[in-house]
Amino acid sequence: TTDIYYDDDADVSTLDDDTVAVLGYGSQGHAHALNLHESDIDVVVGLRENSSSRSAAEADGLTVTTPADAVSQASYVSVLVPDTVQPAVYENAIEPNLEAGDTLQFAHGLNIHYNQIQPPEGVDVTMVAPKSPGHLVRRNYENDEGTPGLLAIYQDESGDAQERALAYAKGIGCTRAGVIETTFREEVESDLFGEQAVLCGGVTSLVKHGYETLVDAGYSPEIAYFECLNELKLIVDLMYEGGHAEMWDSVSDTAEYGGLSRGDRIVDENVRENMEETLEEIQNGEFTREWILENQSGRPSYTQLRQAEKNHEIEEVGERLRELFAWAEESNESESAEGAE
Protein backbone atom coordinates (compact mmCIF):
# COMPACT_ATOMS: atom_id res chain seq x y z
CA THR A 1 0.00 0.00 0.00
CA THR A 2 0.96 3.63 -0.48
CA ASP A 3 2.97 5.36 2.23
CA ILE A 4 1.35 8.44 3.76
CA TYR A 5 3.33 10.77 6.02
CA TYR A 6 2.00 13.01 8.78
CA ASP A 7 3.45 15.62 11.16
CA ASP A 8 5.00 12.95 13.40
CA ASP A 9 7.03 11.60 10.47
CA ALA A 10 8.72 14.93 9.79
CA ASP A 11 10.98 17.36 11.64
CA VAL A 12 11.23 20.97 10.49
CA SER A 13 14.52 21.40 12.36
CA THR A 14 16.13 19.14 9.75
CA LEU A 15 16.37 22.36 7.71
CA ASP A 16 17.79 24.48 10.57
CA ASP A 17 21.12 24.92 8.79
CA ASP A 18 19.55 25.51 5.37
CA THR A 19 18.44 28.57 3.51
CA VAL A 20 15.57 27.85 1.16
CA ALA A 21 15.43 29.78 -2.09
CA VAL A 22 11.85 30.08 -3.30
CA LEU A 23 11.97 30.99 -6.99
CA GLY A 24 8.76 32.71 -8.04
CA TYR A 25 6.14 34.41 -5.90
CA GLY A 26 2.96 33.40 -7.70
CA SER A 27 0.31 30.91 -6.70
CA GLN A 28 2.59 28.31 -5.08
CA GLY A 29 5.62 30.54 -4.48
CA HIS A 30 3.98 33.01 -2.12
CA ALA A 31 2.33 30.22 -0.13
CA HIS A 32 5.49 28.15 0.27
CA ALA A 33 7.66 31.15 1.12
CA LEU A 34 5.31 32.54 3.77
CA ASN A 35 4.49 29.17 5.33
CA LEU A 36 8.18 28.18 5.52
CA HIS A 37 9.08 31.58 6.98
CA GLU A 38 6.43 31.19 9.68
CA SER A 39 7.70 27.66 10.34
CA ASP A 40 11.06 29.27 11.27
CA ILE A 41 12.87 28.15 8.12
CA ASP A 42 15.20 30.70 6.51
CA VAL A 43 13.73 31.81 3.20
CA VAL A 44 14.99 34.00 0.41
CA VAL A 45 12.72 34.75 -2.54
CA GLY A 46 14.26 34.81 -6.02
CA LEU A 47 12.62 37.13 -8.59
CA ARG A 48 13.83 38.72 -11.81
CA GLU A 49 14.77 42.41 -11.67
CA ASN A 50 11.56 43.83 -13.12
CA SER A 51 9.29 41.29 -11.44
CA SER A 52 5.71 42.33 -10.83
CA SER A 53 5.75 40.10 -7.73
CA ARG A 54 8.59 41.90 -5.98
CA SER A 55 6.52 44.46 -4.11
CA ALA A 56 4.17 41.78 -2.77
CA ALA A 57 7.03 39.65 -1.45
CA GLU A 58 8.70 42.64 0.15
CA ALA A 59 5.43 43.88 1.65
CA ASP A 60 5.02 40.41 3.17
CA GLY A 61 8.31 40.92 4.98
CA LEU A 62 10.46 38.54 2.97
CA THR A 63 13.97 38.98 1.64
CA VAL A 64 13.97 39.29 -2.13
CA THR A 65 16.89 38.99 -4.51
CA THR A 66 17.52 37.74 -8.04
CA PRO A 67 17.00 34.04 -8.80
CA ALA A 68 20.76 33.56 -9.36
CA ASP A 69 21.67 35.22 -6.08
CA ALA A 70 18.94 33.35 -4.20
CA VAL A 71 20.28 30.03 -5.48
CA SER A 72 23.85 30.86 -4.52
CA GLN A 73 22.76 31.83 -0.99
CA ALA A 74 20.61 28.75 -0.60
CA SER A 75 21.22 25.06 -0.02
CA TYR A 76 17.62 24.17 -0.84
CA VAL A 77 16.12 25.49 -4.07
CA SER A 78 12.37 25.35 -4.60
CA VAL A 79 11.48 25.97 -8.24
CA LEU A 80 8.07 27.67 -8.30
CA VAL A 81 8.09 29.64 -11.54
CA PRO A 82 5.71 28.45 -14.33
CA ASP A 83 6.64 25.09 -15.86
CA THR A 84 7.13 26.62 -19.31
CA VAL A 85 9.84 29.03 -18.11
CA GLN A 86 11.63 26.61 -15.76
CA PRO A 87 14.15 25.31 -18.32
CA ALA A 88 15.35 28.85 -19.10
CA VAL A 89 15.45 29.86 -15.43
CA TYR A 90 17.33 26.64 -14.69
CA GLU A 91 19.91 27.30 -17.37
CA ASN A 92 20.45 30.97 -16.56
CA ALA A 93 20.04 31.22 -12.80
CA ILE A 94 20.00 27.82 -11.15
CA GLU A 95 22.57 25.54 -12.76
CA PRO A 96 25.51 27.98 -12.57
CA ASN A 97 24.86 28.46 -8.84
CA LEU A 98 24.05 24.94 -7.67
CA GLU A 99 26.58 23.25 -5.44
CA ALA A 100 27.12 19.63 -4.54
CA GLY A 101 24.95 18.79 -1.54
CA ASP A 102 22.17 21.21 -2.51
CA THR A 103 18.57 20.13 -2.94
CA LEU A 104 16.68 21.02 -6.10
CA GLN A 105 12.95 20.77 -5.60
CA PHE A 106 9.86 21.01 -7.77
CA ALA A 107 6.12 21.13 -7.17
CA HIS A 108 5.42 19.31 -10.44
CA GLY A 109 7.63 16.79 -12.17
CA LEU A 110 7.14 17.78 -15.81
CA ASN A 111 10.56 19.23 -16.67
CA ILE A 112 12.52 16.52 -14.87
CA HIS A 113 10.45 13.64 -16.17
CA TYR A 114 10.63 14.82 -19.79
CA ASN A 115 14.34 15.74 -19.51
CA GLN A 116 13.85 19.47 -20.07
CA ILE A 117 15.96 19.98 -16.97
CA GLN A 118 18.87 17.61 -16.42
CA PRO A 119 20.27 18.20 -12.96
CA PRO A 120 23.91 17.43 -12.26
CA GLU A 121 25.19 14.64 -10.05
CA GLY A 122 25.74 15.55 -6.45
CA VAL A 123 22.44 17.32 -5.81
CA ASP A 124 19.26 15.85 -4.41
CA VAL A 125 16.22 16.22 -6.65
CA THR A 126 12.86 16.06 -4.94
CA MET A 127 9.24 16.99 -5.35
CA VAL A 128 6.76 18.33 -2.81
CA ALA A 129 3.52 18.99 -4.60
CA PRO A 130 0.56 20.37 -2.68
CA LYS A 131 -2.62 19.05 -4.26
CA SER A 132 -4.25 22.46 -4.19
CA PRO A 133 -3.92 25.99 -5.58
CA GLY A 134 -1.45 28.15 -3.68
CA HIS A 135 -3.95 30.47 -2.05
CA LEU A 136 -5.47 27.46 -0.28
CA VAL A 137 -2.03 26.19 0.78
CA ARG A 138 -1.58 29.56 2.45
CA ARG A 139 -5.10 29.88 3.88
CA ASN A 140 -5.05 26.36 5.31
CA TYR A 141 -1.72 27.01 6.99
CA GLU A 142 -3.02 30.23 8.56
CA ASN A 143 -6.08 28.34 9.85
CA ASP A 144 -3.91 25.61 11.42
CA GLU A 145 -5.13 23.21 8.78
CA GLY A 146 -3.18 21.22 6.26
CA THR A 147 -3.11 20.72 2.52
CA PRO A 148 -2.65 17.17 1.19
CA GLY A 149 0.48 16.76 -0.89
CA LEU A 150 2.66 14.39 -2.88
CA LEU A 151 6.31 13.64 -2.25
CA ALA A 152 8.79 12.07 -4.65
CA ILE A 153 12.53 11.53 -4.77
CA TYR A 154 14.24 11.54 -8.15
CA GLN A 155 17.84 11.72 -7.02
CA ASP A 156 19.11 11.07 -3.49
CA GLU A 157 22.79 11.88 -3.36
CA SER A 158 22.93 13.00 0.26
CA GLY A 159 21.05 10.01 1.60
CA ASP A 160 18.80 12.54 3.38
CA ALA A 161 16.60 13.59 0.47
CA GLN A 162 13.46 12.06 1.94
CA GLU A 163 13.96 13.50 5.42
CA ARG A 164 14.67 16.94 3.99
CA ALA A 165 11.69 16.90 1.64
CA LEU A 166 9.45 15.80 4.51
CA ALA A 167 10.75 18.71 6.61
CA TYR A 168 9.85 21.08 3.77
CA ALA A 169 6.43 19.45 3.41
CA LYS A 170 5.87 19.99 7.13
CA GLY A 171 7.07 23.59 6.83
CA ILE A 172 4.36 24.40 4.31
CA GLY A 173 1.70 22.51 6.28
CA CYS A 174 1.25 19.46 4.07
CA THR A 175 2.05 16.80 6.67
CA ARG A 176 -0.82 18.15 8.81
CA ALA A 177 -3.17 16.69 6.21
CA GLY A 178 -1.02 13.87 4.85
CA VAL A 179 1.66 13.47 2.22
CA ILE A 180 1.51 10.57 -0.22
CA GLU A 181 4.70 9.03 -1.57
CA THR A 182 4.89 8.81 -5.36
CA THR A 183 7.41 9.01 -8.22
CA PHE A 184 8.06 11.83 -10.70
CA ARG A 185 6.73 9.62 -13.49
CA GLU A 186 3.51 8.75 -11.71
CA GLU A 187 2.86 12.34 -10.61
CA VAL A 188 3.45 13.81 -14.07
CA GLU A 189 1.65 11.25 -16.18
CA SER A 190 -1.38 10.95 -13.90
CA ASP A 191 -1.61 14.73 -13.55
CA LEU A 192 -1.54 15.31 -17.31
CA PHE A 193 -3.99 12.49 -17.91
CA GLY A 194 -6.41 13.70 -15.25
CA GLU A 195 -6.52 17.25 -16.55
CA GLN A 196 -6.81 16.21 -20.19
CA ALA A 197 -9.19 13.29 -20.03
CA VAL A 198 -11.41 14.00 -17.05
CA LEU A 199 -11.01 17.25 -15.15
CA CYS A 200 -10.45 20.06 -17.61
CA GLY A 201 -10.77 18.60 -21.10
CA GLY A 202 -13.20 15.75 -20.56
CA VAL A 203 -15.68 17.58 -18.41
CA THR A 204 -15.90 20.75 -20.52
CA SER A 205 -16.35 18.65 -23.64
CA LEU A 206 -19.09 16.59 -21.98
CA VAL A 207 -20.86 19.79 -20.91
CA LYS A 208 -20.63 21.33 -24.39
CA HIS A 209 -21.94 18.20 -26.12
CA GLY A 210 -24.85 18.00 -23.68
CA TYR A 211 -25.66 21.67 -24.08
CA GLU A 212 -25.49 21.53 -27.89
CA THR A 213 -27.64 18.39 -28.04
CA LEU A 214 -30.44 20.13 -26.11
CA VAL A 215 -30.19 23.48 -27.90
CA ASP A 216 -30.03 21.85 -31.36
CA ALA A 217 -33.19 19.93 -30.47
CA GLY A 218 -34.99 23.20 -29.76
CA TYR A 219 -34.68 23.52 -25.98
CA SER A 220 -33.90 26.93 -24.57
CA PRO A 221 -30.23 27.83 -24.04
CA GLU A 222 -30.99 28.94 -20.49
CA ILE A 223 -32.51 25.59 -19.55
CA ALA A 224 -29.66 23.75 -21.27
CA TYR A 225 -27.13 25.82 -19.32
CA PHE A 226 -28.73 24.95 -15.99
CA GLU A 227 -29.07 21.25 -16.77
CA CYS A 228 -25.66 20.67 -18.29
CA LEU A 229 -23.36 23.13 -16.52
CA ASN A 230 -24.78 24.79 -13.45
CA GLU A 231 -26.05 21.61 -11.77
CA LEU A 232 -22.71 19.95 -12.31
CA LYS A 233 -21.37 21.65 -9.21
CA LEU A 234 -24.08 20.19 -7.00
CA ILE A 235 -23.35 16.71 -8.31
CA VAL A 236 -19.59 17.07 -7.95
CA ASP A 237 -19.94 18.40 -4.40
CA LEU A 238 -21.79 15.21 -3.44
CA MET A 239 -19.15 13.04 -5.14
CA TYR A 240 -16.41 14.96 -3.32
CA GLU A 241 -18.10 14.42 0.05
CA GLY A 242 -19.07 10.80 -0.26
CA GLY A 243 -18.08 9.33 -3.57
CA HIS A 244 -20.48 8.15 -6.22
CA ALA A 245 -22.58 6.42 -3.56
CA GLU A 246 -23.52 9.66 -1.84
CA MET A 247 -24.42 11.24 -5.17
CA TRP A 248 -26.63 8.31 -6.22
CA ASP A 249 -28.26 8.32 -2.76
CA SER A 250 -29.11 12.00 -3.05
CA VAL A 251 -30.67 12.10 -6.48
CA SER A 252 -34.13 10.76 -7.27
CA ASP A 253 -34.64 7.10 -8.16
CA THR A 254 -35.50 8.24 -11.67
CA ALA A 255 -32.19 10.10 -11.99
CA GLU A 256 -30.34 7.13 -10.52
CA TYR A 257 -31.92 4.57 -12.84
CA GLY A 258 -31.54 6.84 -15.86
CA GLY A 259 -27.95 7.62 -15.05
CA LEU A 260 -26.94 4.05 -14.28
CA SER A 261 -28.61 2.66 -17.38
CA ARG A 262 -27.52 5.44 -19.81
CA GLY A 263 -24.15 6.67 -18.50
CA ASP A 264 -22.04 3.99 -20.14
CA ARG A 265 -23.91 4.51 -23.41
CA ILE A 266 -22.82 8.18 -23.45
CA VAL A 267 -19.26 7.68 -22.28
CA ASP A 268 -18.74 4.38 -24.05
CA GLU A 269 -15.92 2.10 -25.17
CA ASN A 270 -14.90 4.63 -27.84
CA VAL A 271 -14.28 7.21 -25.14
CA ARG A 272 -12.27 4.64 -23.24
CA GLU A 273 -10.15 4.00 -26.33
CA ASN A 274 -9.65 7.74 -26.80
CA MET A 275 -8.52 7.95 -23.19
CA GLU A 276 -6.00 5.17 -23.72
CA GLU A 277 -4.66 6.98 -26.79
CA THR A 278 -4.39 10.21 -24.82
CA LEU A 279 -2.52 8.39 -22.06
CA GLU A 280 -0.17 6.87 -24.61
CA GLU A 281 0.69 10.32 -26.01
CA ILE A 282 1.53 11.37 -22.46
CA GLN A 283 3.63 8.28 -21.78
CA ASN A 284 5.61 8.39 -25.02
CA GLY A 285 6.30 12.13 -24.69
CA GLU A 286 4.33 13.14 -27.78
CA PHE A 287 2.08 15.53 -25.85
CA THR A 288 4.98 17.24 -24.12
CA ARG A 289 6.95 17.60 -27.38
CA GLU A 290 3.89 19.22 -28.96
CA TRP A 291 3.47 21.60 -26.00
CA ILE A 292 7.12 22.62 -26.05
CA LEU A 293 7.00 23.33 -29.81
CA GLU A 294 3.75 25.20 -29.34
CA ASN A 295 5.46 27.49 -26.83
CA GLN A 296 8.53 27.91 -29.02
CA SER A 297 6.42 29.02 -31.95
CA GLY A 298 4.42 31.63 -30.03
CA ARG A 299 1.42 29.46 -29.07
CA PRO A 300 -0.57 29.64 -32.36
CA SER A 301 -2.87 26.64 -31.75
CA TYR A 302 -3.24 27.41 -28.07
CA THR A 303 -4.39 30.95 -28.90
CA GLN A 304 -6.88 29.64 -31.45
CA LEU A 305 -8.29 26.98 -29.11
CA ARG A 306 -8.64 29.49 -26.31
CA GLN A 307 -10.52 31.88 -28.59
CA ALA A 308 -12.87 29.19 -29.87
CA GLU A 309 -13.67 28.16 -26.30
CA LYS A 310 -14.41 31.78 -25.36
CA ASN A 311 -16.67 32.14 -28.38
CA HIS A 312 -18.82 29.12 -27.54
CA GLU A 313 -22.44 30.14 -27.02
CA ILE A 314 -22.56 28.56 -23.55
CA GLU A 315 -20.14 31.21 -22.27
CA GLU A 316 -22.35 34.11 -23.28
CA VAL A 317 -25.48 32.40 -21.92
CA GLY A 318 -23.70 31.65 -18.66
CA GLU A 319 -22.43 35.16 -18.23
CA ARG A 320 -25.93 36.54 -18.70
CA LEU A 321 -27.50 34.03 -16.30
CA ARG A 322 -24.89 34.38 -13.60
CA GLU A 323 -25.62 38.10 -13.53
CA LEU A 324 -29.38 37.59 -13.31
CA PHE A 325 -29.44 35.10 -10.47
CA ALA A 326 -28.90 35.77 -6.82
CA TRP A 327 -26.77 32.67 -6.23
CA ALA A 328 -23.89 34.38 -7.99
CA GLU A 329 -24.26 37.67 -6.10
CA GLU A 330 -21.37 37.03 -3.78
CA SER A 331 -18.87 36.32 -6.53
CA ASN A 332 -20.15 39.28 -8.56
CA GLU A 333 -19.56 41.52 -5.57
CA SER A 334 -16.07 40.27 -4.91
CA GLU A 335 -15.26 40.69 -8.58
CA SER A 336 -16.36 44.30 -8.72
CA ALA A 337 -14.57 44.96 -5.43
CA GLU A 338 -11.36 43.76 -7.02
CA GLY A 339 -11.80 45.72 -10.26
CA ALA A 340 -11.22 49.25 -9.03
CA GLU A 341 -14.00 51.14 -10.77
Ligand code: NDP
Ligand atom coordinates in the same frame (compact mmCIF):
# COMPACT_ATOMS: atom_id res chain seq x y z
P1 NDP B 1 2.75 31.03 -11.26
O1 NDP B 1 2.35 31.22 -12.67
O2 NDP B 1 1.79 31.51 -10.22
O3 NDP B 1 4.20 31.72 -11.03
C1 NDP B 1 4.34 33.05 -11.22
C2 NDP B 1 5.63 33.51 -10.57
O4 NDP B 1 6.74 33.13 -11.38
C3 NDP B 1 5.62 35.00 -10.43
O5 NDP B 1 6.26 35.38 -9.24
C4 NDP B 1 6.43 35.42 -11.64
O6 NDP B 1 7.05 36.63 -11.41
C5 NDP B 1 7.47 34.30 -11.72
N1 NDP B 1 8.02 34.20 -13.07
C6 NDP B 1 7.34 34.06 -14.24
N2 NDP B 1 8.19 33.99 -15.27
C7 NDP B 1 9.44 34.12 -14.76
C8 NDP B 1 10.74 34.14 -15.32
N3 NDP B 1 10.92 34.00 -16.64
N4 NDP B 1 11.79 34.27 -14.48
C9 NDP B 1 11.62 34.40 -13.15
N5 NDP B 1 10.40 34.38 -12.55
C10 NDP B 1 9.33 34.24 -13.35
O7 NDP B 1 3.17 29.51 -11.02
P2 NDP B 1 2.40 28.42 -10.15
O8 NDP B 1 2.55 28.75 -8.71
O9 NDP B 1 1.06 28.14 -10.73
O10 NDP B 1 3.30 27.15 -10.52
C11 NDP B 1 4.59 26.97 -9.95
C12 NDP B 1 4.87 25.47 -9.92
O11 NDP B 1 3.94 24.84 -9.05
C13 NDP B 1 4.70 24.79 -11.27
O12 NDP B 1 5.67 23.77 -11.38
C14 NDP B 1 3.30 24.18 -11.18
O13 NDP B 1 3.12 23.05 -12.01
C15 NDP B 1 3.28 23.78 -9.72
N6 NDP B 1 1.95 23.63 -9.13
C16 NDP B 1 1.01 24.59 -9.29
C17 NDP B 1 -0.23 24.47 -8.70
C18 NDP B 1 -1.25 25.57 -8.81
O14 NDP B 1 -2.36 25.35 -8.35
N7 NDP B 1 -0.98 26.74 -9.37
C19 NDP B 1 -0.60 23.27 -7.93
C20 NDP B 1 0.49 22.36 -7.73
C21 NDP B 1 1.71 22.54 -8.35
P3 NDP B 1 7.05 37.80 -12.53
O15 NDP B 1 6.24 38.88 -11.91
O16 NDP B 1 8.48 38.13 -12.65
O17 NDP B 1 6.46 37.25 -13.81
Ligand code: MG
Ligand atom coordinates in the same frame (compact mmCIF):
# COMPACT_ATOMS: atom_id res chain seq x y z
MG1 MG C 1 -2.02 19.75 -13.53
Ligand code: MG
Ligand atom coordinates in the same frame (compact mmCIF):
# COMPACT_ATOMS: atom_id res chain seq x y z
MG1 MG D 1 -32.63 17.21 -13.14
